[in-house]
Amino acid sequence: MSVDNNTKGKIIAAQGNLMTVRFNGDVRQNELVYVKTEGISLKGEVIEINGDTAKVQVFEPTRGIKYGDEVVFDRELLSVELGPGLLKSVYDGLQNPLEDIAKEAGYFLPRGMYLSPLDKEVKWKFTPIAKPGDSVERASYLGSVPEAVIEHKIMVPFNFPGKGTIKEIKPAGEYTVLDEIAKIEDETGKVHSVTMTQKWPAKFPIRFGERLFPDKPLYTACRIIDGPFPVAKGGTFCTPGPFGAGKTVLQHQISKNAHAQVVVIVACGERAGEVVEVLREFPKLDDPQTGKKLMDRTTIICNTSSMPVAARESSIYVGTTIAEYYRQMGIDTLLLADSTSRWAQALREMSGRLEEIPGEEAFPAYLSSRIAEFYERAGVVLNKNGDAGSLTIGGSVSPAGGNFEEPVTQSTLAVVGCFLGLSRSRSDARRFPAIDPLISWSKYLDRFRDPKVESSGKRIDTIKMAQKNLVEGDEIGKKMSVVGEEGISMEDIITYLKGEFYDAVYLQQNAFDKVDTATDANRQQEQLDIVEMVLRKKYNFENRDAARKYFLNLTDKFIQWNYTAREVAEYKEQKVQILEMVKG
Amino acid sequence: MLKTYNKIEKIKGSIAQVKAENVTLGELAHVRLKDGRSTLAEVISFNEDDVNLQIYQGTKGVSTGDQIKFLGRPMQVAMGDSLLGRVFNGSGDPIDNGPEIMENKIDIGGPSFNPSKRIIAKRMVKTNIPMIDMFNTLVISQKIPIFSVAGEPYNDLLARIASQTDADVIVLGGMGLKYDDYEFFRKYFSESGALEKTTMFIHTASDPVVECILVPDMTLAVAEQFAIQNKNVLVLLTDMTAFADAQKEISISMEMVPSNRGYPGSLYSDLASRYEKAVDIDGSGSITIIAVTTMPGNDVTHPVPDNTGYITEGQFYLNGGVINPFGSLSRLKQNVMGKATREDHGDLANAMIRLYADAKKARDRESMGFRLSEWDKKLIKYEELFEERIMSLEVNLDIIEQLDLGWEILAGCFDKNETGLKNEWINKFGKWDK
């Protein structure tokens, strides 16, 4: 590193979180700094350098800072500490462990308290994979430790220069993250001591290996997603919607049920109370995939709305880096951020203070490229050890006034693979999840057509047929509200009722019913088969009333069936009754 | 050692600039004007020894030769039981002719609560108002706005809630209030006996705009101190749109780039950092916030109600003098309905709202001149009873009495099997003859 260790600085101007620092020596763009004031050190980041002054954004409340306060330059960029122990942790936007902070400081978040993200005392059961003499490079597996629900691979540090040779490696045994587990000699003959932990700058992707095309579904147990608007493992999706439309409930649903091995939840600038539900519930809820607790596969990054705005941006990057770290081990990871709009607003606040030329709605001109860079960190990576891991990213968006024609939604739509748009009209009508099936789209649907598996193509065709019916039904519904039912043909009425039926029994799903809340793949197929029969059937009704009554009754029976657990006796009976109605 | 300066270099908007040394961000200064007035001011930025002060009383009449004394501390508010029954302005000065309170000063705008120390909200706030308790139950630590428009009786509603609830302490923050409104609160509380447990911070429309911004912080700092001391505190804020407008005015005068209809880009954070003070402290007290938000042009997509909606846990719509049962939502109600109340609560509330929605449709049919069915007639009778006995804000009943009243109204309008309610509840709680 070329940066001078002796760089010194002092505060010469301050406004809000933006400091101007005069320094002597070298300064790195985005380097961390500590502002010393009132006996504490406040973390900040260099965001602009001009001659002998630098602009620094401080991540914490800046009250008490004065002209001449000392600034210490750290030389490191904002980094994430990686290693066993990340799972089950709850961090703030700078990777401070919030539970440890509470132990030290009580109810409130004190300024300038930075604790170690990983427990340095706990011993992990290490089993070596590599052996002395092996040739390695960065991200090569050295060994593994069991962590919660996964085999955590200990890898050659990501900043290791070029090729290396293992000189020594510790035998199987119990070690802390600070214990040396290997000595590796690089090409220049220098020997590096390696532990189970390493640091990585949050704004640089961890992606060592070959990128693969995301073509496998990430199953979510949410029918409207897995059906018409699926998400790929390693793909991206967004959930914009007005307040109260159900973005957070949906994200929580996905974080519980998605078939990922590791889930990172970034609570970015939204309510603390919602994180608390996750914090308190996940340790008690079973993970159906592993039989362990949901918390065992989860890391939470929590920078809620009253926490420092400046650390909102970093919260997203810290979460992404942790998720990428697990992906590098060949693990399927999922990152959920609620809400990316708050991160964009944090960028806007800082850009305003820097007096940059504002773009639309005062967001900075680089907003879209930042959003694109973030979603680009998703993907499938085949590492050199031969394992493929994926990182799927889902971000909620909170558009002003619920209007999607705003910069954050538009920039997001330009880069994601799947758009799940939540609408006020659906949430008002209590059609949950309020993902609007008429505006949403997924670029992944056709990718999952596997030529070797015939049923995969058939399923997609059925879903497309159902969606077509839904669109036609909606057109008819609109017409009906203008001309009245009398002006609509019987055939059209039936199409309309079929669309409503598909919507009610398949697309809608009650998050608060303990059975309906998550539907496994087999059951989804069972439901879809019956929906298909109904949609394809040629019905003859005496009159409109009879048609309405039939569909009302069928819908009611179907929803009751959706609420019935597969294990109970009524499950089969109810299905038989529905089939009788459909066939009879 | 307090530093005093006698030369103001620049005055613009609410900001005055002085050359001063050893001054800290957020520090408070005392400005003594030549005309005998005095005001507090706060350091909002500095560039070397050029210090920008935001003058709480505004810069009107401030002279370049006025005396500025830096106090070496940030804005503070007094604390303790002596605050109860008292009224202060946004700067914390008494406006009720009572003595100034000097003891136990604490900084306002303190640090935020550690999320990992929060608990899931599950205690009910009883307001004895059926449109809240029964249909959109309020929960301790909830933050919820009353979305309304000028002219609606939102302050009456706040006063009524304050007087009927069992909160230990009430802290009222008034922003942009008319003098009459302030008098109304004072009288209402003293008549209802709530005054003894109430502290008020009042900014009236004629007071300086900077003081408006201080009101929520003063209010919440006091509330937080009571909450830590094991008190359940109800915070009432009215009107948060005046607060947002004050933020707008000041940010524009400071030449900040506005983001949406003139409001600063930080509007969301400005509102959230206040609302998020709502908390239920494990093993101690709590803060619950009800905040009036008037909607300019009755438009919920206006930046103030819109940003508020993203922050709060639901909303009450107050229009036509009643809480609208359709748009209103308490996002936390399921945490207490049927659990902290009575087992039939949730189902009864849903059935009653559903029937009320049906009744509204029957009314539409009536007004369009259609012949009404027997069922329509029943619904219309129900609608009348519902509006008179349940929706009226005058009603003051315990939640159990509210539920019984609900059953009574149903029994008075419908047959047992017409309500769609479970037989289990009908047999246990129904008011039909056996």
Ligand SMILES: Nc1ncnc2c1ncn2[C@@H]1O[C@H](COP(=O)(O)OP(=O)(O)O)[C@@H](O)[C@H]1O
């Ligand atoms: N899938 C669902 N099923 C039932 N109710 C839902 C569902 N999703 C949302 N809701 C209701 O909508 C409310 C708001 O949802 P939330 O996710 O908090 O909205 P947002 O994050 O978009 O503001 C919830 O409190 C709940 O009452």
Ligand SMILES: [Mg+2]
């Ligand atoms: Mg949300």
